[in-house]
Amino acid sequence: MGCAGIGNLYREVDEATADATVAAALAAGIGYFDVAPHYGFGLAEERLGRALARHDPEARAIVSTKVGRLLVPTDSDAPERHGFVAAPPLEPVFDYGHDAVLRSHEASLARLRRDRVELLFAHDLGEVTHGADAERHLRAFLDGGYRALRDLRDTGAIDAIGLGVNEIAVCERLLDAVELDVILLAGRYTLLEPDAAAALLDRCARVGTCVVIGGPYNSGILVEGSASHGHFNYAPAPAEVVERVAALERACARHGVPLPAAALQFPTRAPAVASVIPGLVGEAQVADTLRYARHPIPEPLWDDCRAALDDISTETSA
Structure with a gap:
């Protein structure tokens, strides 16, 4: 928590x-x-x-x-x-x-x-x-x-x-300089940004540094959904983020999976990740978290989510 x-x-x-x-x-x-x-x-x-x-x-x-x-x-x-x-x-x-x-x-x-x-x-x-x-x-x-x-x-x-x-860059720099038992990385390895911390997580797995993932909902947008236009990275979500969230929602809906369940479980797939810590306020959020953590997720969902994000990136580039 x-x-x-x-x-x-x-x-x-x-x-x-x-x-x-x-x-x-x-x-x-x-x-x-x-x-x-x-x-x-x-x-x-x-x-x-x-x-x-x-x-x-x-x-x-x-x-x-x-x-x-x-x-x-x-x-x-x-x-x-x-x-x-x-x-x-x-x-x-x-x-x-x-x-x-x-x-x-x-x-x-x-x-x-x-x-x-x-x-x-x-x-x-x-x-x-x-x-x-x-x-x-x-x-x-x-x-x-x-x-x-x-x-x-x-x-x-x-x-x-x-x-x-x-921030990822400071993790890399300090791993070059000192021994770290654990890195708590908030908001940089999420369903919305699945590749941002890939190299860091691979390095942590190699050197034996555990990773705790904070902010699995990117400050709320991945639990509140695109319609909320809520917070992303501790600030109001920009339009391009809302669009990416909407694409993830559509991918999850095709598999009958709530977006927050996919967001909460996504980080645990990385070998270096030891724990995920969503922010919680109220008994209802605790109950929801346990429900999301236990929701079965079919393996093809992950590829579909990635494809949905890639499609948005391609459209933006075009």
Whole structure:
């Protein structure tokens, strides 16, 4: 379960709904929860921590959180900041240095009410996020932050380390430089973009780096459908994306498969992929996720989906 939603991503979620979502996920057999300080500026971690303390007292669930942003007080009263609404008066500040990583880890443990998390990811490194500052942040991580992660792992404070990103290029670059146990790649290996991360996934399979796929619905468009004109990559979906989604819907309909079921199951076909983490809010979304995960999918569907996308690409080129 991805936990950005219970941190009020795009819309306000009440405490009871957040708690019920985690409880339903645990009851359904979902045992891995991914969160970050950035999600609601600490709110998602606090809510996940309270819910797990209540519904998972033996701490069986696997939890990952992230480093790279420290939360500092802000005077801003904007109703929405960085996509999160009704969030605490805190502002995320990027810092991938050694001491900042350790401080972020400790602060996350306090918010989560846990003695440890199993996985710790460096969050949102890369040019798309940082632009002209990307090289500076990457150097801070390589010069100090990575050592902090490695030391936490090697001393047993955590089980595994890696990246939590939406960008492929930075994964390739860091695999050239350091050892990564896990890469959480969000929104870049989906039914809508089936080839974008192919080379990276093959490389991860060769070197033994596990991959967790986040954002299997591309921020919602692959579960809401083309008629919704919903979110894609955390922004309103452009027309060409809506057209590609419509083509996938037609291919799925020919096989009697709901589009979200195909979208959720698609990433699991890659050998390197260890887990898929859709964002969930509410008991109904948990129930839908389990239904999508169990829906039988005939093998020819995958070829038909690819052909549908190829046809759109050919028409666009023409």
